[in-house]
Every structure is written in C-alpha cells, then in structure tokens.
Amino acid sequence: DHYEPIAWEDAFALIAKHLNQLQSPNDAIFYTSGRTSNEAAFLYQLFVREYGTNNMPDCSNMCHESSGVALIETVGIGKGSVKLEDLYLADLIIIAGQNPGTNHPRMLSALEKAKRNGAKILSINPLHETGLVAFSNPQTVGGLLGAKTDLSDVFLQVRINGDVPLFKALLKLMHEEEQKNGGVFDWKFIEEKTTGVQDLLVDLEKYTLVQLADDCGLTLSQLREAAELIIRSEKIIACWAMGLTQHKNAVDNIREVVNLLLLKGSIGKPGAGTCPVRGHSNVQGDRTMGIWEMPPKSFLDSLEKQFGFQPPREHGYNTVEAIKAMHERKASVFFAMGGNFLSATPDTVYTAQALRNCSLTAHVSTKLNRSHLVTGEEALILPCLGRTDQDIQHGEAQFVSVENSMGVVHQSKGKLKPISEFLLSEPDIVRRLANAVLECKSVVDWDSYVAHYDNIRSAIERTIPGFENYNERVRKPGGFYLPNGARDGDFKTNTGKAAFSVNQYVPLKLAEEEYLMMTIRSHDQFNTTIYGLDDRYRGIYNERRVVLMNEQDVHKRGWKAGTKVDLFNYFGGVELTAPQLIILPYSIPERCVATYFPETNTLVPIDSFADRSMTPTSKTVIIQMKITD
Numbered sequence: 001d002h003y004e005p006i007a008w009e010d011a012f013a014l015i016a017k018h019l020n021q022l023q024s025p026n027d028a029i030f031y032t033s034g035r036t037s038n039e040a041a042f043l044y045q046l047f048v049r050e051y052g053t054n055n056m057p058d059c060s061n062m063c064h065e066s067s068g069v070a071l072i073e074t075v076g077i078g079k080g081s082v083k084l085e086d087l088y089l090a091d092l093i094i095i096a097g098q099n100p101g102t103n104h105p106r107m108l109s110a111l112e113k114a115k116r117n118g119a120k121i122l123s124i125n126p127l128h129e130t131g132l133v134a135f136s137n138p139q140t141v142g143g144l145l146g147a148k149t150d151l152s153d154v155f156l157q158v159r160i161n162g163d164v165p166l167f168k169a170l171l172k173l174m175h176e177e178e179q180k181n182g183g184v185f186d187w188k189f190i191e192e193k194t195t196g197v198q199d200l201l202v203d204l205e206k207y208t209l210v211q212l213a214d215d216c217g218l219t220l221s222q223l224r225e226a227a228e229l230i231i232r233s234e235k236i237i238a239c240w241a242m243g244l245t246q247h248k249n250a251v252d253n254i255r256e257v258v259n260l261l262l263l264k265g266s267i268g269k270p271g272a273g274t275c276p277v278r279g280h281s282n283v284q285g286d287r288t289m290g291i292w293e294m295p296p297k298s299f300l301d302s303l304e305k306q307f308g309f310q311p312p313r314e315h316g317y318n319t320v321e322a323i324k325a326m327h328e329r330k331a332s333v334f335f336a337m338g339g340n341f342l343s344a345t346p347d348t349v350y351t352a353q354a355l356r357n358c359s360l361t362a363h364v365s366t367k368l369n370r371s372h373l374v375t376g377e378e379a380l381i382l383p384c385l386g387r388t389d390q391d392i393q394h395g396e397a398q399f400v401s402v403e404n405s406m407g408v409v410h411q412s413k414g415k416l417k418p419i420s421e422f423l424l425s426e427p428d429i430v431r432r433l434a435n436a437v438l439e440c441k442s443v444v445d446w447d448s449y450v451a452h453y454d455n456i457r458s459a460i461e462r463t464i465p466g467f468e469n470y471n472e473r474v475r476k477p478g479g480f481y482l483p484n485g486a487r488d489g490d491f492k493t494n495t496g497k498a499a500f501s502v503n504q505y506v507p508l509k510l511a512e513e514e515y516l517m518m519t520i521r522s523h524d525q526f527n528t529t530i531y532g533l534d535d536r537y538r539g540i541y542n543e544r545r546v547v548l549m550n551e552q553d554v555h556k557r558g559w560k561a562g563t564k565v566d567l568f569n570y571f572g573g574v575e576l577t578a579p580q581l582i583i584l585p586y587s588i589p590e591r592c593v594a595t596y597f598p599e600t601n602t603l604v605p606i607d608s609f610a611d612r613s614m615t616p617t618s619k620t621v622i623i624q625m626k627i628t629d
C-alpha cells in the first residue's frame with residue numbers, strides 16, 4: 001500500500017531473494033519496452049538467459065510482431081527493406097494504417113520531398129488523417145502562409161479491418177489489366193526471385209470485385225483509381241503501422257501487401273520495398289540484440305559459443321502468454337525494463353489481477369506510471385537515467401546506440417545533468433542485478449562490460465552478425481547500415497526466394513447493435529503517457545473519453561454529439577466495460593468507431609489476438625454501446 005526509499009543493494013538483494021527461490025527460472029518474466037539501448041538490451045538478455053529463461057515478452061508483441069512474422073516468411077527478414085533515400089526515388093508510396101502526422105511527424109518532410117520528386121501517394125485509412133490529406137509543413141513557405149498540400153493522390157476510406165479484401169481487389173484489378181494489355185507484372189523478377197505466383201492468381205479467381213468492394217466498404221471506381229496508380233508505377237514503397245498489425249488477420253494483411261510488391265518486382269531495388277514504420281526509438285534494435293521470447297537457434301548457438309554457458313532452448317512467454325501465466329499463478333516474479341505494462345496491455349482488469357498475483361513486481365523506469373500502482377506482494381521502482389541524461393562510468397561519459405526503422409545503427413549520447421545522483425544507467429542496473437542474482441556462479445564478467453560501454457559493443461560484435469568494427473563505425477556521423485537481404489534482392493527464406501502467399505478472410509458479421517472499434521493515439525500522447533487532452537489534427541479538444549462515430553449511425557440510434565454512453569462487450573462470456581464516453585459524430589465508415597488507447601484497453605479481450613503473431617487485436621474490438629444511466 002505504499003513505497004519507501006530503499007538502498008540499491010537492498011533492492012537487488014530483494015530481487016535476488018525472489019528470483020532464487022522460484023522453482024524454475026521459467027516462473028519469472030522479464031518484459032522490455034522499446035526504449036532500451038542496444039548495449040543495455042544485450043546485457044539484459046544475457047543476464048536473463050544465464051539466469052535460465054527465454055521469458056522475454058516485449059512491446060513488439062503488441063506492435064509490429066505481425067509485420068515480423070509476415071516478412072520473415074515472405075521475404076526472409078523481419079524488418080523493412082527501404083532506406084530513407086528510397087522514398088525520394090519511388091513512383092508510388094502506399095501508406096496503410098498509419099497516422100504519420102501525429103506519430104511520425106518527421107516522415108512528412110520526407111513524403112513532401114518524395115512528392116516534389118514526382119511520387120504519388122495512396123493512403124488507406126478509415127479516417128482522413130491530417131498529414132495524409134491536408135498537410136501544412138511549417139518549414140516551407142506555403143506552410144508558413146497556411147496553405148495546405150494534399151499529400152495523398154488517392155485516399156481510400158477503408159472499413160476497419162477491410163484491408164485484405166481491399167488488397168485482393170487491387171491485385172485482381174492488376175491481374176485483369178495484365179491479362180488484357182500486359183506490362184503490369186514484373187515477370188522477370190517473379191520468375192527469378194519468387195515462388196507461388198500461380199497459387200495466388202488462381203486463388204484470386206474465387207473472389208468477385210463486387211463482393212470484395214462490398215467487404216472493404218469502397219466503390220469499384222475508388223478501387224479502380226487506386227489500381228490505376230499501382231499499374232502505372234514501377235517503384236512502389238509500402239508503409240504501414242498499427243492499422244494493419246493489430247487485427248486477428250494482421251499477418252495476412254501484411255502478406256497481401258507483400259504480394260502486391262512482389263507482383264510489381266517492387267522489392268530489392270532502389271525506390272521500392274517494405275517500410276513498416278516503427279514506434280519506440282529502439283524497438284527494432286532490441287530484437288536485433290536478442291530481446292525475443294523465440295530467439296533463433298543461430299543466436300543461442302552464438303551466445304553459447306561466446307560466453308560458455310548453455311542458454312535455455314525452449315521458447316518463452318510472449319506478452320499475452322505472460323499475462324495469462326501470472327493470472328494462473330504459473331509465474332510469480334515480474335520484472336520490467338521500461339514501459340507501462342498494465343496500461344499498454346489488453347484487458348486492464350485481467351492484467352491487473354495477473355500482476356497482483358505476483359510475489360514481486362519490479363520496474364526500471366524513467367517516469368512514474370500506472371503500473372507502479374498495481375503491484376505484487378512486494379514491489380520495486382528502480383529509477384534509471386533517461387536517454388537524454390549524461391551517463392558517466394568510471395569518470396568517463398558513455399554513449400549508447402540504437403537502430404532505427406531503416407536499419408541504421410547510430411549513437412545516442414545524453415547531455416543533461418541527471419536530476420538525482422541516485423539514478424543508475426540501465427546497463428549498470430543489469431550489472432548489479434546479475435551480480436546479486438547469479439553471484440559467483442556467473443561466467444560473465446559483468447563489471448568489465450559496464451566499466452566502459454565499448455566493451456559491451458565488442459561483445460555484441462563477436463556475437464551478432466553485421467556489427468563488425470562496431471565501435472569504430474558507430475562513431476561515424478550517421479552511423480552504419482545493418483545487412484538486409486531483402487534490400488539487395490537476396491531473400492533468406494527456406495527456398496532462397498521471396499514467397500507469394502494465399503490469404504483468406506472471413507468478413508466480420510456484426511449483430512444488430514454491434515460496432516467495430518479501433519483504439520488509436522491522440523496528438524498529445526506518447527503511448528500511455530498523456531501530455532494533454534487535445535488531438536488537434538482531428539479537431540478534438542479537452543477530452544479523451546470520446547467515441548468517434550459515423551454520423552448516420554449516431555442518427556439511427558437517436559443520439560447526438562455529446563450523448564454519454566457506456567461501452568461493453570462479452571467475449572467468451574466475460575463482460576468488459578468502459579463507462580462514460582461521449583459520442584462525437586465523425587467521418588468514419590458505418591459501424592466503425594474509434595476511441596483512444598489506453599483508456600479503452602479494458603475492452604480488448606485477453607483472448608483476442610492475431611493468428612500466429614499473438615498481437616492483441618487493438619484495432620478490431622467488437623463492442624456495444626448503451627446510454628449511461
């Protein structure tokens with residue numbers, strides 16, 4: 001019921017006591033958010049694996065996991081294939097399920113430059129997001145004068161989760177044109193570099209354009225206009241974010257995007273390729289460093305060879321599995337390297353109970369948050385330096401490094417004086433944790449690594465391919481690129497070729513008063529950190545408990561702007577609720593509604609997740625609404 005100050009040594013001794021009395025290391029869970037540097041992440045996974053578990057769920061599980069699963073099997077690498085320069089060379093940039101104006105504002109200048117170079121933009125979104133449809137860049141003269149540019153040449157206001165039928169319709173229209181006049185598909189690329197095209201083309205015969213258009217909520221002429229852009233382009237880049245990854249069929253969404261690129265030969269050459277746009281500053285680097293509940297065998301073999309201990313081989317828990325394990329008391333220690341687990345995960349009430357069932361919950365944090373308030377029997381907050389803080393070890397200022405969405409590894413060095421002398425860096429926290437938990441049993445010389453972070457980078461260089469001369473190259477301005485087979489047209493799949501895929505979809509049937517809800521971010525938040533109550537690009541001020549709802553749907557219910565409603569659903573017989581939200585008529589397809597994350601995470605069922613990637617379906621939540629009593 002309260003926290004009190006504790007000495008660092010006592011905190012680590014307490015964690016060691018809890019971890020060392022577990023029956024199995026697999027009874028502990030080690031979560032990671034995506035801010036942790038390469039250096040801290042590498043040490044952290046090394047400690048967790050020497051301790052003996054792969055239970056390393058991370059925020060990727062809720063974010064781009066579906067992209068990773070789809071891309072690894074189709075093009076052989078779970079990351080995007082484009083560089084920033086590619087955007088400037090593209091004929092067409094597709095932006096699906098992403099709101100760059102708010103979430104990736106720096107990308108807008110790149111898109112603007114791409115447009116000046118002649119690129120067309122096709123946007124696919126249930127909302128007319130500003131930035132996609134009316135963009136004013138304050139850095140240009142037009143922007144200063146208030147003129148707005150339409151970045152999108154074609155905008156498809158797709159129904160929530162209508163992307164598979166939408167892409168199927170586009171593929172079908174491309175195929176029709178190919179059969180009629182030819183010149184649409186890149187047959188040389190398809191024959192040399194891919195497998196499975198015939199299966200895809202045969203499968204497309206099963207669908208009619210009329211049915212597909214109906215299932216994605218668009219007209220045939222809108223789809224034709226979009227297909228026309230694709231047919232005429234040779235270099236296409238597809239960008240996407242959470243609008244594609246957080247659905248039951250999210251992996252299929254992304255595989256359809258890949259199908260489109262492969263038919264056009266638009267991957268593995270300049271100006272073309274895949275661009276999953278990431279969230280946290282180092283979420284991609286953390287994966288490269290081995291923060292993964294399903295590490296590849298080659299990675300574990302390399303750890304074993306370099307460090308001489310036997311890392312656990314069985315897969316660990318992902319985020320959903322970790323919550324369930326704690327709920328069922330199969331796991332009882334929860335340790336988090338950053339993040340806000342309680343608020344970011346689905347089914348807040350269920351997850352809260354899961355955390356309360358633990359004997360210990362411990363959070364390495366830069367800011368206080370909700371997760372610190374819902375605790376195990378004992379709880380610790382371990383305050384750490386942020387990325388902007390100076391990090392001094394043995395009298396020398398250290399820097400860390402991170403990997404961005406385009407696979408560039410670069411330096412990050414804090415300059416600010418830390419607000420307290422008691423804050424520790426994340427690598428130092430891992431060092432002390434490892435020393436306390438593993439004591440002299442450890443075969444790793446933890447102290448030497450943290451004495452100078454060059455030593456951590458040397459260990460990374462020896463363990464993970466692509467980091468040759470890490471210390472030298474990371475010091476160069478701009479950093480360096482990691483190897484990326486898909487970028488070079490070298491697809492590291494089982495067959496050595498890129499794979500077309502056949503994807504199914506089951507149109508969602510909504511009952512009489514059911515709606516499809518997506519949970520989205522406002523302008524004034526970074527994930528679970530809310531800075532203010534405004535969402536200025538969407539014109540929503542001073543309120544976050546709103547339901548964006550189609551105007552006709554509002555009318556049909558006899559409601560109006562400002563009607564106060566309770567949201568609820570029954571998934572698997574359990575009632576989930578979010579009380580007292582305000583109706584806001586908005587331009588959104590019929591039967592679709594939007595609410596803000598994390599307030600409505602209470603409505604995302606714990607058992608509703610994407611096939612194969614197990615990402616919670618935060619963008620397909622079936623709900624009902626009733627007027628608040």
Ligand SMILES: Nc1nc2c(c(=O)[nH]1)N[C@H]1C(S)=C(S)[C@@H](COP(=O)(O)OP(=O)(O)OC[C@H]3O[C@@H](n4cnc5c(=O)[nH]c(N)nc54)[C@H](O)[C@@H]3O)O[C@H]1N2
Binds near residue numbers: 127619
């Ligand atoms: N300012 C700010 N920046 C951020 C973040 C933040 O919270 N604030 N978060 C960071 C993180 S971790 C991430 S992952 C990214 C997230 O970046 P985004 O993915 O852009 O964030 P969301 O708000 O989840 O928006 C999803 C978009 O997809 C659309 N969408 C929803 N459902 C569907 C669908 O079924 N089909 C299609 N085609 N579109 C759909 C929504 O209308 C919305 O425009 O942003 C990162 N950057």
Ligand SMILES: Nc1nc2c(c(=O)[nH]1)N[C@H]1C(S)=C(S)[C@@H](COP(=O)(O)OP(=O)(O)OC[C@H]3O[C@@H](n4cnc5c(=O)[nH]c(N)nc54)[C@H](O)[C@@H]3O)O[C@H]1N2
Binds near residue numbers: 064
């Ligand atoms: N319904 C719904 N749920 C979602 C989503 C959605 O769209 N809808 N999006 C999902 C996505 S894409 C993501 S990425 C997750 C985000 O899940 P998380 O990464 O768990 O959540 P954040 O809100 O980013 O975490 C913020 C906290 O991280 C800590 N922190 C910040 N910087 C640092 C640092 O440098 N070091 C350390 N140690 N701590 C730090 C601070 O204490 C801060 O309070 O949420 C997911 N949840």
Ligand SMILES: [Mo]
Binds near residue numbers: 059063064280
């Ligand atoms: Mo994310």
